[in-house]
Amino acid sequence: MAAVFGVDVDVAQEMITGLLVKSLVDFVNFRYRLHATIRLFASSFHDQYYSVPSGEPNGGPLSSATVRCTWQTRFVDYYLMILRRATALPSFQESLQIFDTERANIEAAINLSMELRRYSICLEFLKLGHRIFHARPRLFMVTLYERLVDVALSHQRNLLVSTVDGLEHSNRAELCSSDELGEFGSGGLLGDLPFLMNELGRAYVSTGNISNAERAYKNSLDLMAAKAQAILSSSVASAEPPGDAGDDPTRANEIRNLNKFRAACLHRLGEVYITSCRYSSERARACQRLPSTRN
Amino acid sequence: METTIICGRFTEATAALEEALQLRRELYTSPRPEIGATLRALGNCAYERGAYEEAKGLGQQAKEIFTELSASDENVAECNELIGKCLYMQAHYSAALGTLLVAC
Numbered sequence: 444m445a446a447v448f449g450v451d452v453d454v455a456q457e458m459i460t461g462l463l464v465k466s467l468v469d470f471v472n473f474r475y476r477l478h479a480t481i482r483l484f485a486s487s488f489h490d491q492y493y494s495v496p497s498g499e500p501n502g503g504p505l506s507s508a509t510v511r512c513t514w515q516t517r518f519v520d521y522y523l524m525i526l527r528r529a530t531a532l533p534s535f536q537e538s539l540q541i542f543d544t545e546r547a548n549i550e551a552a553i554n555l556s557m558e559l560r561r562y563s564i565c566l567e568f569l570k571l572g573h574r575i576f577h578a579r580p581r582l583f584m585v586t587l588y589e590r591l592v593d594v595a596l597s598h599q600r601n602l603l604v605s606t607v608d609g610l611e612h613s614n615r616a617e618l619c620s621s622d623e624l625g626e627f628g629s630g631g632l633l634g635d636l637p638f639l640m641n642e643l644g645r646a647y648v649s650t651g652n653i654s655n656a657e658r659a660y661k662n663s664l665d666l667m668a669a670k671a672q673a674i675l676s677s678s679v680a681s682a683e684p685p686g687d688a689g690d691d692p693t694r695a696n697e698i699r700n701l702n703k704f705r706a707a708c709l710h711r712l713g714e715v716y717i718t719s720c721r722y723s724s725e726r727a728r729a730c731q732r733l734p735s736t737r738n
Numbered sequence: 739m740e741t742t743i744i745c746g747r748f749t750e751a752t753a754a755l756e757e758a759l760q761l762r763r764e765l766y767t768s769p770r771p772e773i774g775a776t777l778r779a780l781g782n783c784a785y786e787r788g789a790y791e792e793a794k795g796l797g798q799q800a801k802e803i804f805t806e807l808s809a810s811d812e813n814v815a816e817c818n819e820l821i822g823k824c825l826y827m828q829a830h831y832s833a834a835l836g837t838l839l840v841a842c
Contacts, residue, residue, distance in 0.1 A: 699765065702761055702764070702765055703765055705761060706757075706758045706761035706762045706765065706772070706776075707758075707772070709754045709755070709757050709758035709761070710754075710755060710758040710772075710775065710776050710779060712754045713751045713752075713754035713755035713758060713776075713779055713780075713783065714751075714779055716747045716748070716750045716751030716754060716783075717747075717748075717751045717779070717782060717783050717786055719747055720747040720748055720751065720786055720787075
């Protein structure tokens with residue numbers, strides 16, 4: 444609470460004690476059981492309080508949007524830190540334990556980062572926690588990856604449309620704010636589209652949607668091929684031998700990482716094919732066992 | 739017709755896994771769990787299409803890698819399970835039983 448609202452620990456302690464006395468919240472195992480409910484309540488209370496224009500009696504000192512954005516941002520950052528700590532633990536079981544305790548808040552933080560359009564933060568959550576997320580019920584992950592992929596693809600389409608409209612690259616850059624370039628640039632959503640597609644494929648596999656998984660993996664492989672081509676082209680542009688990352692260690696490392704990722708994706712695609720073979724075999728056997736309904 | 743579809747998927751699976759294996763062998767010079775995992779997946783693919791001898795060989799290769807990395811790894815048990823299943827399908831029941839018991 445202290446981190447989220449930016450107050451001293453003592454003040455937060457006092458506020459929580461007051462809240463505990465006046466509410467039905469039970470303090471169980473060093474956690475407030477109705478934490479998520481209280482967050483929603485605080486959010487609606489905040490709207491009510493800040494609906495009075497700033498400066499007027501009973502009004503807040505800052506605009507509603509500013510305060511809301513501030514606490515939401517702090518909330519997101521705080522739970523990103525929690526996830527970072529959890530994933531840094533040497534034991535995966537311990538990481539899972541922390542995730543399970545904080546799951547509702549971490550999921551809320553991921554959803555908030557989407558709402559705030561802080562896609563790079565959202566990606567950070569996914570990259571940090573992908574091993575944990577794939578070890579837990581996954582419908583949430585499918586929805587999340589689908590949303591992120593949609594955002595990335597629609598942005599990519601917008602860029603393509605603006606190119607077709609004959610806009611110069613510099614003009615296009617002007618169309619995007621610096622924040623947007625950070626969110627979508629080579630280190631942002633578009634740069635990580637192969638990763639997102641691959642993770643979407645894994646999420647589909649875990650929910651049994653094999654055909655969608657196959658499509659996602661294939662898209663990921665295509666995107667990786669395009670990325671590798673772009674890296675090699677840039678090495679050609681800088682007068683290095685074509686088809687080679689040259690002596691540039693950064694580029695060579697990029698290609699190596701891309702190949703590691705490509706191998707993992709191919710492996711998963713192969714497993715998807717085997718799974719679909721199994722489904723087909725079982726279906727064929729089941730069909731053979733069924734009595735014919737035709738006369 | 740169903741059989742044709744199944745065979746098609748096995749071909750695609752083998753192609754994808756072989757490409758993954760080749761890439762991983764180029765990337766890593768020493769034994770790595772990633773190489774073992776792909777070898778085992780190739781073994782599973784061979785088993786599914788009924789090539790038990792090939793599956794057994796791939797399972798054995800994967801097992802050697804995993805054993806070198808960690809003898810008590812659950813991956814070793816999964817390789818033993820694959821080898822045991824192949825032996826069973828080839829009617830080597832007593833050898834299959836021995837291998838599958840080790841896998842348990």
